[in-house]
Amino acid sequence: MTHPDDLFSPLDEPLLQRALALLDDEWLSRDADLAPVLPVVLARGVGQDWHKAGTFRHHLVGVARSLTLWGQPREVRLLGLLHSVYGNAFVDLVKFEAASERQRLQQLVGEPAEHLVHLFCTMNRGQFVQRLLAGQAQGDGSLRVELNGPAPRREVLLSAYEVAAFAVASMADTIEQWFSWQDEVFSRFPATDTTRRQTVHWAASLWPGPMRPTARMLSQVAALGRALQQHPPLAGQLPLPPVFAGCSAPLAPADEAAACALYWSVVQLDQPLVDLDGATSALEQAVRLNPWVGEPQMVLAQLYLSAGRDEDAARAARGALSQFCAWGNAWDKRVQWDAWIAWTRILLQSAEQGSWPERLDKLNNLALR
Template identity: 75%
Template sequence: MTLPFHDLDQALFARAQTLLDDEWLSKDADLAPLLPVVLARNVGQDWHKAGTFRHHLVGVARSLALWQQPRDVRLLGLLHSVYGNAFVDLVKFDAASERGRLAELVGERAEHLVYLFCTMSRTQFVQRVMAGQIEADGSMVLEKNGQPMLLTPFEVAAFIIVSMADSIEQWFSWQDDIYSQFPQVQSQRPQAVHWAASLWPGPMRPSGRMLHQIASLGLALQHPALKNLLPLPPVFGQCAQPLAASDEAAATSLYWSVIQLDQPLVDLDAATAVLEHAVRHNPWVGEPQMVLAQLYLSAGRAEDAERAATSALQCFSAWGNAWDKRVQWDAWVAWTRILRQSAQQGSWPERLDKLNNLALRG
């Protein structure tokens, strides 16, 4: 059975390459002026899920930049939690006294988006998007403090896209457990009883359930009143393809079984077959395809390795963040490029120690 590999979009890959530099944000004319202000609020010292709060804010902004979102949406990504919210008790700007200060820095429209995103019920928003409760004109009604709150179609589209970037940047198995069944969060589980789930960062498995939700959010952007308001993120076939929850769970489990070496350790055919099934279940993330490319190289299957590595590179270029958070996005991209180069050259080290010498050329 043919594997669902992707071709490489050269324009998308070129955009991704510009974001591999750690200093990309300082070169962004829209976002760079905000960087000193945000850093002055000590975001680089605050813990946040798989890294620091700075890592998170920059990672969300990176995906939005890759997805070619307009200035106000990218600013929302960089500042999306600075007033605090129900999920993050990190208040970097006081909404009662500093809204004017932030509006001076980013403009009233961008500040309004940040304020709404921080103060509305994100849980309620995600629930209603996934339930298809978007009005015919693209607007949405939420409840806030017992009163109706109307989001415009632009706000709905922007908040969907930022929610997609926010989730892919931060979510991994630790949150699968402590935020089980989000957005229907089970809040009555005592930490002391479920101490094993609470240990951070846990086994660092990729999420077994969040990509299904991100795909569902993306599908909502196909709403006739939303589709042309903002550029569609280049994931899940331009937000046109679903990912079943069962397929995501199966793919994550199969992938992790190979990573944990829960396969025969002498011959690689079983591990290869398991990863191929993982890719069939979920062809939208790069890590399983990247590992599969290395197995193909080890088996002397250079053509298959090139196809797998090229497809993995396309997936990494589409997201701008890693699905498997054991290493950073730029490291996944770098190793994938090594694999692709080796496949194109028809070479792969025969000795383990020579893997340490590999370098990208050209």
């Protein structure tokens, strides 16, 4: 059996410093590339629109934040901030009319960035994911994909750069928005089951549902990353995201689902907590199956602290921080990304100082020093 020493990645200090710069809400106003665009987008009401686990503003900014953390170039980060503003097959949120406002957006962000945004909005994104994961990218990295609309649909040939940009943006888009409600209503994405009627399956449609993390989409994100990493003409187009060991490690769908179930069983107090061994073992197994998200490691760090296992707690907290800083968004969306990092840093500080509170009320007094 794996010893706790072997479960957790060491803390990536350069990645932590990049993440810390993005923690407060003002980071976007300091970004020379994105800041001039934000007021124009906000003027279109994105802060008032519902979108998945938050507002449309939360979503657009969250995707741009991951892409910024991943060191993507200006055009790709702008794609993240604007990736659905023309609407698309999934989201009926048209903030700019493609028929009349493309020139306005081109003047704002430049033609290369606007071209990416328009193409990302108008192509069949489900088919893009399916074809890329099926290995249909050509030897030079290009990929044919249909545009949205009624049949017969026109195909376009995406360049290797466009394929890489859309794959990386799709990875960021998925981690920002996907949780169990999406698993239910977008069953089997990208081959979504469209036969289920809301009147019959109303319980699945009840937003936001139990707010479990996704049990199926991280493995797809891992596969998208590997599709880039293993195709030489695609791998050299853009910086590879630091998730899944630089997009080199796979995640089996069965392991993802099992790890999520184990994590949720502890979070929902389905494991006996009079003695911590059961909950600790469940979380350790969750980390073995899916070491690529921070939340199970963070909860495990707190259990270790409660059991007086300070060294193990410090290792778990460092591993959790590394994963949080690799994503730029939370997997467990009950709490925002910056709050997960804030609590994990408290856990790490407490483990290093051997100072975990003995009284329950003192948990409310913890502060980072």
